[in-house]
Amino acid sequence: MTPLRVFITGASSGLGAALARRYAAQGATLGLLARRGETLAALIATLPNPQQHRAYAVDVLDHAAIANAAQQFLAHAGGVDVVIANAGVSAGTLTEFAEDLAVFSDIIATNVVATAATFAPFIAAMRAQRTPGRLVGIGSVAGIRGLPGAEAYSASKAAVISYCESLRLEMKPYGIRVVTICPGYIDTPMTQANPYPMPFLMAPEKFAASAVQVIAAGRSYAVIPWQMGIVAKVLRLLPNTVYDWAFGKAPHKPRKQAS
Numbered sequence: 001m002t003p004l005r006v007f008i009t010g011a012s013s014g015l016g017a018a019l020a021r022r023y024a025a026q027g028a029t030l031g032l033l034a035r036r037g038e039t040l041a042a043l044i045a046t047l048p049n050p051q052q053h054r055a056y057a058v059d060v061l062d063h064a065a066i067a068n069a070a071q072q073f074l075a076h077a078g079g080v081d082v083v084i085a086n087a088g089v090s091a092g093t094l095t096e097f098a099e100d101l102a103v104f105s106d107i108i109a110t111n112v113v114a115t116a117a118t119f120a121p122f123i124a125a126m127r128a129q130r131t132p133g134r135l136v137g138i139g140s141v142a143g144i145r146g147l148p149g150a151e152a153y154s155a156s157k158a159a160v161i162s163y164c165e166s167l168r169l170e171m172k173p174y175g176i177r178v179v180t181i182c183p184g185y186i187d188t189p190m191t192q193a194n195p196y197p198m199p200f201l202m203a204p205e206k207f208a209a210s211a212v213q214v215i216a217a218g219r220s221y222a223v224i225p226w227q228m229g230i231v232a233k234v235l236r237l238l239p240n241t242v243y244d245w246a247f248g249k250a251p252h253k254p255r256k257q258a259s
Contacts, residue, residue, distance in 0.1 A: 005077040010087030014188035018204035031073035060114035070121035085115040092253035111156035137164040149252025177218040184228030
C-alpha cells in the first residue's frame with residue numbers, strides 16, 4: 001500500500017497533533033501547519049521518519065500563506081491524499097456585550113473561513129490525481145444545536161457542517177470525498193478550559209484512531225465518540241420547548257477578549 005500524503009492544520013497540539021502521530025505511525029508523509037513553528041518542529045522530531053515531514057509556521061487567517069504552504073507540500077510530496085482543516089478556536093461569547101463581537105469575528109474567521117482557505121489550494125491537485133483523496137472538515141456536536149454562552153462557537157461549527165455538505169455535493173463528480181467529523185468532548189487544551197462536567201470525555205489518541213478509520217472509509221459524516229452520536233441524534237429531534245427547558249440554564253464557557 002502506498003503511504004499517504006496528509007496535510008493537517010492546527011497540528012501543533014490537541015486533535016491535530018494526535019492525528020499527526022497516528023498518520024505518521026502508518027508511514028504517511030505529513031505537512032503540518034500551525035502558528036507555533038517551534039512546537040511543530042518539536043512534534044516532528046518525535047515522529048517516525050521525521051525527515052519526510054514538513055512544518056509550516058502559518059496563521060490560518062493568512063490565506064495566501066496557507067496557499068503557499070499547500071504548494072510547497074504538493075511539490076515535496078508529489079500530491080496529497082488527505083487534507084484535514086482542523087485549526088479551530090473556542091470561547092464563550094454573549095451578543096449583549098459589544099466587545100464580544102470581535103471575538104465572534106475571530107472564531108468565525110478561524111473555524112469557518114480558514115476551513116475553505118485550507119481546502120481551496122488542494123482541489124485542483126486532487127482532481128488531477130488518479131486517487132483524488134479526501135477533504136476533512138472538523139465540526140462539533142456543539143454545531144448540532146446552539147449552546148447557551150457559545151453563540152459564536154456553535155454558529156461556526158454549524159456552518160462547518162453545512163459548508164462541508166455543500167462541498168461534498170460539489171466534489172462528488174470528481175471522486176473527491178468530503179468527510180465531516182464532529183467531535184464530542186475530547187481531552188485537549190480547548191476543552192480543559194471548560195468549567196463543567198463533560199460526558200464521554202475521550203483521549204485525543206482514541207479520537208485520532210477512530211477519525212483515521214472514518215477518513216479511510218470516506219464516510220460523509222461521523223460523530224466521535226459514538227455515544228455522543230446518539231446524543232446528537234436526540235438533540236436534533238427535541239422540540240424547541242423541550243430543548244430550551246433542558247439547556248436554558250446550562251453552564252457557559254468563559255468569555256475572553258479578542259486576539
